[in-house]
Amino acid sequence: MKVVYLLLLFFLNFAIINAEKENVKIFVANQLNQNVIWGTIKGDHFYPRDTVIFFNDFVRFHMPNNINYGVCRLVLGQSAIAKVMNEPPQQLDFIFNGEDIVIETDFNAPLDSAKDIESLENQIWFEFLRKEKIYQEQVKELVMQINHFQKNDDTYYTLAKRTEIIGKYNKLQKDRDKLIASVTQNYPNLYASKLIKIKQEPFLNGNLSEQEREEVQKKHYFDNIDFSDESLMNSSAYTDKVFKYFMLYAQKGLSKEKKVDEFKKAIDVILYKTSQNPNVSAFIVDYLMRGFEKLGLDNLQTHISDFYMIPHGCSGDNNTLERRLAFQQMKKGDKIPDFTLDDWDGEQFKLYQSDTDYKLILFWETSCPMCKKILPPLKNWYFNKNIDLEVFAISIDEDKKAWKTSISKNDYPWINLNEANKWDGKVATAYNLYATPTMFLLDGENRILAKPIDFNGLLEAVLGLE
Incomplete structure (x- = not known):
């Protein structure tokens, strides 16, 4: 009995030690702020994960199991001068790949003084x-x-x-x-x-003129660069690369129309060179579309939509420039129109009556191949989500029997609605629908948070809300 007790005590202590094991420990000399924020990087996004307390010259934390390998960021806070001048906080980006991390650095020069012991x-x-x-x-x-x-x-x-x-x-x-x-x-x-x-760049001979060097850089910028690795989406590597290339076309002295024409050339090269992997391609498209939306460059959004986004879904006769432009005008922060549609049981449902924290509206069709591709992972995510969000899947099928058969067969667990007028339905028209699948991520006040173009885009948009 005594032996069994000792064994149980040993395994209990072993479990506690392992449960408390911290695999990130960062010493920071001259740290000014008690609270330090750490988070993950995905493209141009920083997603804060937690606030940790600075104690005895260091912070430590354990990486959750759902953190993908990639680049993380430690935000140390603003210096006294930075607060006065409204400058960014001191921060340090580091790689997490499952290794234990023990970093020593200095608040005043995080990168210059950083060294990782492990x-x-x-x-x-x-x-x-x-x-x-x-x-x-x-x-x-x-x-x-x-x-x-x-x-x-x-x-x-x-x-x-x-x-x-x-x-x-x-x-x-x-x-x-x-x-x-x-x-x-x-x-x-x-x-x-x-x-x-991925930081490789073409050789620019100094004997060439400035214009000649610029042309060489534009022509060979993406030589030998691999855009097929999805793991690099967990960093700013792809978006930094694309941004730097795009700025090669930001020439001074051009008229607005000429600048737009130059930017379209950059877009065409970027989306051709980054098309090796559909998920990476969608990631880059989303990055560009969000950037152009922030800058008010609707004509560049239209260019991408016209030539690069439609193949990812199914479109109908209403796929007109006017409707695409109207869809693009539905911006982040805009309140979405209310609607009333019949659900599976024939009962009427109103969007505004839903009181969840977040909502996802998904337009789809049973004959759409891309819809069939997005629905299974969406279903799996729905059952495992850590957020108060409801999905409202609006089928535009005219054949209600086919719609009900699909729902019954696949057991879709969310709120299933139907508007049997395809692209010309009242809701489809109000939402400027021109392709399926189309998604709108909303907050509790029915305002647009994002318009993801695929499942990965949805995961990225939701990540900051969990």
Whole structure:
């Protein structure tokens, strides 16, 4: 009996120790704020996960099981000067891939002083970022000098001086290429290597004119860049790459119409080069559409919608430019129209009568292949969601028997509604429906939070609400 008791005590202590094991521990010298926020990165989004207390010069926390491997961020807070000047807080991005993480850093220079005692990923990543920071500063200065003496007859820049500057510029680029190649070859399976490899850029010979260098960069920017790896969506790698390329087309002195034409060229290249993986492609499309919406560039949204979004769904005769534009005008924060439709039992249902915290309206059709693709994962997510959200699935099937058969066969657990007038129904018209599946994510006040174009887009939109 005594032996059994001792064994139970041993296993109990073992379980407690393992349950309390913290796999992230970060020491911060000169930390000013008691509360520190950590979260995850997905594209241009930062999703705060928790607030942890700074105690005895460090913070520590355990990564939840549902955290994907990728880049996380520790927000340390604002310095005294930053508060006065309304500047961003001090922060440190680090890689989480299941390794224990023990980082030492300094509040005043989080990246420059960061070192990870446990994680090889972060050791390599931090070192590369520090070198990259120096590289970008040096290249910026050399490019300014090269552009200056190519355009001006400045006697300070003798032929020997110009040759020296161009030599330094070219060597810097080659040294950086060697560094990236060395890291990715020596550590091919590390997440850090993926992040570093995507930072490759074309070689721009300093002997070329500024315009010639710009053309080389536009033509070869995406050479040897792999956009098939979905794990990189758990970082800002893809969106940073796309943004930098897009800005190559932001030329000064162009009329508004000319700028739009140039941006369309950039969009066409970006969406062609990032089309290797449908999920990554949808991720990039969503990033661009949200960005253009914030900037009020409706014509660029229309360009993407016209040429890149329709193949992802099924459209009808109403797929007109007018309706697409009207759909795009339904912005985040707008209150959605109310509707009354019959449910499965023939009872009338009103959207505004629902009092859940969040709502998802999904327009679909039984004959739509993309609808059949999105419904199974949506059903699985519905049963496991950690949010007070109800789904309102509106079928536009004219054949109610086919609609009911599909629901019965697949046992869809949400509120199932039908408007049997296809694209010309009152609700379809009010919502400017031109393709299925179409989704609207709403808050409790029936205001638009997002219009995801696929299931991954929905997960991304909901992640910040859980």
